[in-house]
Amino acid sequence: MSETCHYVIFGGTGSVGSALAAQLLQAGHTVTLGVRNPLAATELAGHENCHVVRADALELDSLEACLKEADARGTLHGVANCMGSVLLKPAHLTTDEEWHSVINTNLTSSFAIVRSAAKLMRKAGGSVVLVSSAAAEIGLSNHEAIAAAKAGISGLVRSAAATYAPRGIRFNAVSPGLVKSQMTRKLWETEEAAAMSAQMHALGRLGEPSEVAAAIGWLLGPSAGWVTGQTIGVDGGLGSVLTRMKM
Numbered sequence: 001m002s003e004t005c006h007y008v009i010f011g012g013t014g015s016v017g018s019a020l021a022a023q024l025l026q027a028g029h030t031v032t033l034g035v036r037n038p039l040a041a042t043e044l045a046g047h048e049n050c051h052v053v054r055a056d057a058l059e060l061d062s063l064e065a066c067l068k069e070a071d072a073r074g075t076l077h078g079v080a081n082c083m084g085s086v087l088l089k090p091a092h093l094t095t096d097e098e099w100h101s102v103i104n105t106n107l108t109s110s111f112a113i114v115r116s117a118a119k120l121m122r123k124a125g126g127s128v129v130l131v132s133s134a135a136a137e138i139g140l141s142n143h144e145a146i147a148a149a150k151a152g153i154s155g156l157v158r159s160a161a162a163t164y165a166p167r168g169i170r171f172n173a174v175s176p177g178l179v180k181s182q183m184t185r186k187l188w189e190t191e192e193a194a195a196m197s198a199q200m201h202a203l204g205r206l207g208e209p210s211e212v213a214a215a216i217g218w219l220l221g222p223s224a225g226w227v228t229g230q231t232i233g234v235d236g237g238l239g240s241v242l243t244r245m246k247m
């Protein structure tokens with residue numbers, strides 16, 4: 001039987017975060033879910049190996065407190081940040097408040113998690129996985145703020161990977177294309193919107209939360225023990241592959 005581990009997942013109520021939690025629990029691991037509203041995590045919270053701790057991306061102390069609480073319960077092997085938001089607006093219509101909200105929810109929370117995880121994992125090592133976006137790889141119109149936040153995540157994992165490699169801590173990110181999740185519902189809920197979104201991806205379809213979760217789970221675990229500093233596209237080709245339109 002493979003080694004069982006203890007993982008923290010921030011954003012455990014989200015589509016990708018809850019799929020990841022379900023996969024890790026199914027594999028026999030222990031999971032601490034960091035969520036801003038613990039009442040929204042009732043389904044997974046019923047599992048005997050699942051603990052729920054309040055954690056808000058906009059309250060950095062709550063992220064550190066969540067990690068410390070989890071670590072006090074049992075050594076941490078990995079941390080994934082699946083919290084995030086999206087803003088589809090051109091720069092000239094984006095307010096200061098919207099910019100700060102996007103940067104804080106996506107990038108600042110990731111930095112705070114890297115900082116706290118590095119402190120806690122310096123002795124025993126571990127794995128940290130963040131979530132970037134294909135919008136940081138390829139220019140998509142109306143994505144200026146979110147593309148900037150997610151591009152920051154790729155730089156963050158590369159530098160943290162270099163700093164903490166001697167301590168045995170790996171830092172990586174996944175970079176999803178358009179995934180059928182709560183935050184993107186408007187982009188796929190009608191047949192017309194789904195078809196338009198799907199044709200931007202070389203593989204001709206949108207992603208499922210479970211597909212992104214599987215990649216995060218792999219990066220968290222020992223099978224990816226020789227992988228660090230990477231941002232891996234899980235995106236149907238959106239970030240890097242152009243295909244010819246069907247004739």
Ligand SMILES: NC(=O)c1ccc[n+]([C@@H]2O[C@H](COP(=O)([O-])OP(=O)(O)OC[C@H]3O[C@@H](n4cnc5c(N)ncnc54)[C@H](OP(=O)(O)O)[C@@H]3O)[C@@H](O)[C@H]2O)c1
Pocket residue numbers: 011012013014015016017035036037040055056057058081082083084085086105106131132133134175176177178179180181182183184209
């Ligand atoms: N879906 C896509 O197409 C796509 C594409 C590229 C990248 N991503 C990234 O993938 C990751 C997972 O998103 P998803 O697709 O699973 O979307 P989702 O279902 O909307 O999940 C987003 C998660 O972020 C949490 N969150 C938002 N603001 C928060 C805050 N201030 N404090 C704590 N938690 C907060 C949400 O909590 P609540 O449940 O409390 O709202 C939810 O758990 C995100 O980083 C997202 O940016 C998604």
